[in-house]
Amino acid sequence: MKKAKIITLTLTFSTIFMLTIAYMMPSTDNYNPENPFWNGLKNLKNITNATQITSTTQLKQIIDPKHTAILILGPEKPFTPQETQTIKEILEKGATILVADDFGQANTLLKQLQIQCKFTQHLLVDPVFYYKNRKLPKIFHIKNTTWTKNVEELTLNYATTLNITSTEIEILANSSEYSYIDINMNDQxxxxxxxxxxxxxxxxxxxxGNLILLSDPSIFINSMINKSDNTQLLKNIAKGKTVYLDLSHYKTTPHTKLKTAIQTTLNFIYVPEAKYTLVAATTIITLYATRKTKEKTEKEEVDEIEEVLKKHPNWNRKILEKLKEWRESFGTNRTTQNT
Amino acid sequence: MKKKTTETLIVLLILLTLLPQIYAYIYPPHINPETAPEEETPSISILLAHALDDLTAQNFTETLKLINNTNHLHIPQNYKYILTRTTELLRQLTDTLKQIKETLRETETLIEYGKLKDAKAKLNETELLLKDANYTLKEVENAVNQLVQTLKLSSNPFKEKINETKNLLNQYTQTYLNLKQTVDEVLSKIEQGTLIQPNLTISTNTTKTPVGSTIKIHGNLTASNKTLPNTTITIYINEQPYKTVQTNENGKFETELKLPTIYIPTITIYATYKPRETEPYIPATSNTIKIKLIYQTPTITILNAPEKIRPFKNYTIEGEIQLNNTPLANWPINITINQKNIKTKTSSQGYFKYTINITTEPPTHIINIQISTQPQKTISSATAKITIPIEYINPQITVKTPKIIITGIKFKIQGTVKTEDGPVKNAAITIKIGSKIITTNTNKDGAFTAKIVLPLSTLSRKITVTIFLAPEEFWINTKTVKIQVTIINPITIIAPLIPILIPVTNTLKTKRKEEAKIVIEKEIIETVTPTAARKKEVKAKHPIVALYWETLEKIHDKIGVYPQPSQTLREYLSQIKERIKSIAEKFEKLTILTEKALYAEKTSKQDEKLAKELHENIIEELKQ
Structure with a gap:
């Protein structure tokens, strides 16, 4: 019995410890706003004070679309018709949506929105204008518009290009004349x-509303956001708007899922109903457990007296209880004297 | 065979599911830029090669563009100086070569028009530029070589391009020399008399004339005091060929020139003569005559215009048009308001007035107004522009909402919206509380009311209620009001009580049980005393004890002995055993059962049954 108790306690404490570590450790997922490492979006979150959206239906909660900017960066899951409809509705009401993708699933959204443009999903390479190597091309053919104000140069990271087949879509930036699309990825x-x-x-x-298309979501990751005027582009899009970041189209790692589950649980526990109930229940359980132990001890004491009375039913119970008390106090004093 | 097919299928399935991962590996979304490998060869070589290509192709604008783009190149810090120096020298060279090309072209034109003196001056300028270019090219060559060495580039392509640039420079030099030779030859021939430099002069009847009027122009073409009859003379106005005339037999010409209706202060007129190939003359250009054009420009004065325009309201723009302080009466004017054109006329006093009423929102939030007149004869056009911003007004919204909201109970959010012009009607009101969104509209008095019930599933917390106002009128700004309220869910009060109530209830139950036990014990103790025993109604809580006492009563009736206060049940039994011989055993069993009922924790149903049997048997026997 004692062994079982020890094992149970050890398991409980280990689980709590493991969950704490899992919760404290920051996420390392790509495009995760809590990820402070090179591939996360922590800096973007701090700059824009973005609210995270875990489901597209949350977009229906937005009451002022004209002062709203929604960032869809590198979606890994395709968009359903319902999601597209929600996005379309909020766009039509005046929201600004930035869809930045390279090798992801944004084309499913563009197709359903019937936009005459798609991400080519082939690598853009510039052997002349780049940061460190040709797969990090620099862009400086930038048209002066509201979105590109004070943006003179952008640095991309494993980008693709836009294939535009409509004159209604205004091109805001182009790669240099020396760039090319490396379809077979041989760097040539x-x-x-x-x-x-x-x-x-x-x-x-x-x-x-305005739909902005960017063929590289990586310019906003922590290690890239401070390169060239990448931050300025973000600031121009977010200026005077409440920013929402779509997280509903990423495939998360088990660690992130666990963190989210812990956070959800904690959020629930912080709610007054749960909080006070938990405190009250814990207090009562503790008191109850203490009382049970006390009762058990008393019961053991009562049992002793009962045993005697069974043998000698004519003896007085009260006298027996008194004797027991004296015996105990005499026994305690003796112990005290000996020490 | 079947096994192999299954295995193959499994492998294919695994590959299919892994395909997105494989795709992600081939096409990673990004790499860490700080650990990204550097290119082996810096890209400056490519840019430089292209720049030199453009230079040798005489695309100087493109060359300068490329040079300007070098600041976008990724250059390690220790190479920046060399690169900057090379690009600056290249820029200098490009500028100089561009100038050389320009001056050579100008020289050719001057020679073509017989302006040999000016051509000579240009050639001197070109000579200096060529010297400068040669020096700069040497510097560029040295800088490029240094760059090639430092960056360990292949020198061959650059050597080739530098040589091409040298060839270009040589080409320019040759052109210069050719032109110089041409000029020298012509001058020499003129000196020798084999070529004659004609003299072309022109004059006009006036140097001041109204716009669009006709002037007379006279000219004389002579060569070595000889007249040149029947030769074609081209008259230029503002450097554009305007008319051709023929000299008469005296080498003179006279013609009328209708001047173009252009409203500029002066125009220039000159004439040129180009000899036929067989003629021993060189081209000649006349003197240039400046003609002052007379015209008047009206002044448009805007006397009255609003500072701001609010849509759906009438505003008046008033002004006047004067010409030399004299009103221009009945003068046609165009009023353009954000690309909408209105034609009107000034009044007899030269005033104009127009009422503006904006009903749609302009994309730039401003109204551009242009008032312009058309030119007529010697009165040129005039334009006046003003920009008036749209007045956007902020509404005032007052909201009344309870500070505490209980879930499941209906509550109201009321408010009013107004501006300085009055209540805002039909404005859309959106109220957001948590995930609940309620929409309503303001009525004709600008008031709105929303009745809301939060579901019981809403958790207790402090929350911000957002009220968003979106008026119909585009010039009234939207407004957002946020109010903090506290949501209380009754469950908040009840839920924490549950873990308290359960043990309390249990405790009370246990207490009652114990109290009952004590009562029984108390009553039992009471029933032991003779006093209680003498009472007719003795209510023993325990059935066995009750049976015992009933039996005891009957025995007492029989033998007249009750137990003493100090006696236990056993002692009493011992006392009366002899006197109740026939029922002694049964009464002993009943006594034992009674003791059990009194002092043990509990008795079983069997004991009660047995006690009842014993009681009945004893009563039966006592009756006998």
Whole structure:
């Protein structure tokens, strides 16, 4: 029995300890706003004070779309027709939505929105204008618009390009004349690979809102956001708006899922109903347990007297209880004297 | 075979599921820029090569563009100086070569028009520029070589391009020399008399004339005091060929020139002569005559215009048009308001007035107004512009909401919206409490009321109620009001009580049980005393004890002996055993059962049954 108790306690404490460590450790997922490492979006979150959206239905809660900016960065899951409809509705009401993607699933959204543009999902390479190597191309052919005010240069990181087939979509930035699309990923330009200036940033109006397309979400990760004028682009999009960051289209690691579950539990516990009930229950359980132990001791004492009375039913109970008390106090004093 | 097919299928399935991962590996979303590998060869070589290509192709604008773009290159710190020096020298060289090309072109034109003196001056300028370019090119070559060495680039392509640039410079030099030679030859021939430099002069009847009027122009073409009859003379106005005339037999010409209706202060007129190939003359250009054009420009004065415009309200723009302080009466004017054109006229006093009423929101939130007149004869056009911003007004919204909201109970949020112009009607009101969104509209008095019930599933907490106002009128700004309220869920009060109530209830139950036990014990103790025993009604709580006492009563009736206060049940039994011989055993059993009932924790149903049997048997026997 004692062994079982020890094992149970050890397991409980180990589990709590493990959960604490899992909760304290920051996430390392790509595009996670709590991730402070090179591939996270912690800096973006701090700059924009973005609210995280874990389901597209939360967009229906937005009451002032004109002063709202929604960031959809590198979605890994496709968009359902219902999600697209929600996005379309809020766009038409005046929201600004930035869809930044390279090799993800944003094309499913663009297709359903019937936008005459798609992400080519082939790597953009610039052998002349780059940061450190040609897969981190620099962009400086930037049109002067509201979104690109004071943005003179952008640095991309494993970017793709936009394939635009409509004149209604305004191109805001292009790669340099030396860039090309490396379809076979051999770091060289080969015959048949598109060469020359490629669009990487564009925008179009949908209803009263603006849809901005950027062919590289990585410019906003912690290690890239301070390169060139990447931050300025973000600030221009977020200026005067409440920013929402879509997290509902990422595939999360088990660690992140566990953290989220712990956070949800903690959030629930912090609610007054749960909080006070828990405190009260803990107090009562503790008191109850203490009382049970006391009763058990008393019962043991009562049992002793009962045993005697069974043998000698004519003896007086009260006298027996008195004798027991004296015996105990005499026994305690003796112990005290001996020490 | 079947096994192999299954295995193959499994492998394929695994590959299919892993495909997204494999795709992600081939196409990683990004890499850490701080640990990204550097390119082996800096990209400056490519840019430099392209710049030199453009230079040798005489695309100087493109070359300068490329040079300006070098600040976007990724250059390690220790190479920055060399690169900057090379690009600056290249920029200098490009500028100089551009100037050389320009001056050579100008020289050619001057020679074409026989302006040999000016051509000579240009050639001197070109000579200096060529010297400068040669020096700069040497510097560029040295800088490029240094760059190639430092960055360990392949020198061959650059050597080739530098040589091409040298060839270009040589080409310019040759052109210069050719032009110089041409000029020298012509001058020499003129000196020798083999070529004659004609003299072309022109004059006009006036140097001041109204716009669009006709002037007379006279000219004379001579060469070595000889007249040149029947030669074609081209008259230029503002450097554009305007008219051709023929000299008469005296080498003179006279013509009328209708001047173009252009409203500029002066125009220039000159004439040129180009000899035929067989003629021993060189081209000639006449003197330039400046003609002052006479015209008047009206002044548009805006006398009255609003500072701001509020839509759906009438505003008046008033002004006047004067010409030399004289009102321009009945003068046609165009009023353009944000690309909408209105034609009107000034009054007989030269005033104009227009009422503006904006009903749609302009994209730039301002109204651009342009008032312009069309030119007529010697009166040129005039334009006046003003920009008037749209007045956006902030509404005032007052909201009444309870500070504490109980879930499950209906409550009201009321408010009013107004501006300085009065209540705001039909404005959309959106109220957000947590995840609940309620929409309503203001009525004709600008008031709104929303009746809300929060579901019982809403948890207790402090929350911000957001009230968003979106008026119909675009010039009334939207407004958001946030109010803190406290939501109380009754469960908050009840839930914590549950863990308290359960043990309390249990405790009370146990207490009652114990109290009952004590009562029984008390009553039992009481029933032991003779006093209680003498009472007719003795209520023993325990059935066995009750049976015992009933039996005891009957025995007492028989033998007249009751137990003493100090006696236990056993002592009493011992006392009466002899006198109740026939029932002694049964009464002993009943006594034992009674003791058990009194002092043990509990008795069983069997004991009670046995006690009842014994009681009945004893009573039966006592009756006998």
């Amino acid at each position: 330009w080969d015959q048949g690979e598109p060469k020359g200036s490629q669009p990487i940033l564009a925008q179009t109006r949908i209803g009263k």
